[in-house]
Structures are given as structure tokens and as C-alpha cells.
Amino acid sequence: MNNHTNFFKVLILSCLFLASTVFAAWPHEDISQAVFAKSVKDRAPIDIITEADNSLGKIYFFTNIRHLKGDKITHRWSYKGKVKAEIDFDIKGNRWRVWSSKNLWHRWTGQWKVEVINQNNQILLTKTFEYKKEDE
Numbered sequence: 001m002n003n004h005t006n007f008f009k010v011l012i013l014s015c016l017f018l019a020s021t022v023f024a025a026w027p028h029e030d031i032s033q034a035v036f037a038k039s040v041k042d043r044a045p046i047d048i049i050t051e052a053d054n055s056l057g058k059i060y061f062f063t064n065i066r067h068l069k070g071d072k073i074t075h076r077w078s079y080k081g082k083v084k085a086e087i088d089f090d091i092k093g094n095r096w097r098v099w100s101s102k103n104l105w106h107r108w109t110g111q112w113k114v115e116v117i118n119q120n121n122q123i124l125l126t127k128t129f130e131y132k133k134e135d136e
Contacts, residue, residue: 028125031116033064036129043097051130054106059129061114062099065091072119075100079112109133 028034037045037060038052045062052059061075068091077085077100087100102112109131116125 028116030065030067031063031125032066033062034116034125034127035062036060036114036127037062037099040099045099049129051132053132053134054104054109055134056104056131057106058101058103059112059131060099060101061127062097063116063125065089065096065098067094068096068118069094073098073124074115074117076115076117077102077112078115079108080110104131 033045035045035048036050036052038047038049038056040046040060040062045060049059061077063073063075065073071091073089073091075085075087075089075098076083077087085100085102089096089098091098100114104112111128112131113126113128115123117123
């Protein structure tokens with residue numbers, strides 16, 4: 001009987017460890033993926049990037065939302081402290097993939113920021129990317 005008890009303790013601890021490892025890789029407890037990409041196809045990001053040169057005229061921000069069915073989230077795009085766009089999404093499922101895009105003028109080099117904001121105006125996540133001059 002004691003061997004069975006020890007086995008179940010080890011099994012439960014192993015499951016808890018694995019679950020915490022999986023969730024630790026998420027950028028937020030309700031967001032399993034948040035990335036910048038050159039495109040989105042079949043509801044998945046294509047060519048994930050963290051920086052781009054100013055020959056790229058458009059960039060996408062993709063988020064995979066979890067457990068927020070019935071809520072609303074916003075992608076807030078900012079550049080040099082100024083909000084350039086806010087795109088709202090109604091979350092209609094327990095797993096909901098959304099993306100927004102921004103057309104970038106070649107002179108808007110520097111750091112860009114996208115905040116994922118919930119319906120209570122709380123920032124869930126902030127991601128940045130560098131938009132560089134083509135010859136840098």
C-alpha cells in the first residue's frame with residue numbers, strides 16, 4: 001500500500017511540474033502566444049520577427065488568447081509615446097486567435113510597442129519591435 005501511495009505522490013508532483021513548465025512558456029496566463037510577423041495565413045503567424053528594416057511596409061501582431069471567452073481585448077500600437085492605432089476584438093471562444101496590422105511609413109524608425117489590453121483597461125502584455133533603417 002505504501003508503494004502505491006508514493007507512486008501516486010510522484011505522479012501528481014510530476015504532472016504539476018509539467019503543467020507549470022508549459023504555462024511558464026506562455027507570455028501571460030491568458031495568452032499562449034504573442035508575436036510580430038510579416039504575415040498571417042490560416043490563422044497562424046508567418047515569418048515571426050523581433051525587428052525589421054524600413055523596407056517592410058506592413059507588420060502584424062498575432063495573439064493566441066486563452067480562457068477569455070466573452071471578454072474584449074485591444075491591441076494598442078504606439079510609437080514614440082503616441083498611440084497610432086487601437087484595434088478591438090471580441091473573444092468568442094476559449095481559444096481565440098486574433099491579429100492586427102500596421103502600415104509603417106519608412107521614416108517611422110525606432111521602437112514600436114503593442115500592448116494587449118483587457119476590457120477593464122488593464123495591460124495584460126507588452127511587446128516591442130525595432131524598426132530600423134534599411135542600411136543599418
